[in-house]
Amino acid sequence: MAESLPPNRPRIPGSGLVKGLAVTLRTMTKKSVTAQYPDAQPDLPPRTRGVIGLFEENCTVCMLCARECPDWCIYIDSHKETVPAATPGGRERSRNVLDRFAIDFSLCMYCGICIEVCPFDALFWSPEFEYAETDIRELTHERDKLREWMWTVPAPPALDPGAEEPKELATARKTADKLAAQQAPPVTEPHADEQARAAEQPTRPQGDSKQQTDQPKPDQPKPGQEGSE
């Protein structure tokens, strides 16, 4: 059975006008939230998704980001290089060398999947957003431009007190300590003959140095003054 409609209330003449004026007055007394951009720069949160920066040194050309990008807007070219064996008799190794890394920001939908899936921390969000172009082709940022964006990536937030040190820092410190130990001059052990000679040398009692024994005592006449009086 259909619900019965509420009875029509009698309309008070001018009530709509009063309601409208009330809304206007309420809005007029509220604090304005309009930012005068570009004169006033917005205060963006640190995790803002503005543009993507590439830290090229960390990229191993694994292609994961390009494969997972839903818009297929990451372009990577690379070639293989043979690295000679590190030790005699060892095996040569091959590694990927990056030739091209580009992101087409006219296609990118800022989902962040590429940054999430990168296993080597080579991609980062930057809050920088002022890169509009009049030519759409300019929105394809090549590796040099993507590297420049890295300067605008904010530092990560500080760890909670008592938190475990990140593995990357611990590994970097261990490597630095190892390098410092390799570069330090070797500590040479004294030769056995020198040790024996040092053991044979008589030790002088403390406070009776040669300088003190050769010096005339204050109440003794000096060698040239003997018998002059």
Ligand code: SF4
């Ligand atoms: S943010 Fe999303 S759409 Fe943009 S490049 Fe990364 S994976 Fe592709």
Ligand code: SF4
């Ligand atoms: S996922 Fe990371 S390491 Fe792999 S190609 Fe992309 S940026 Fe380079």
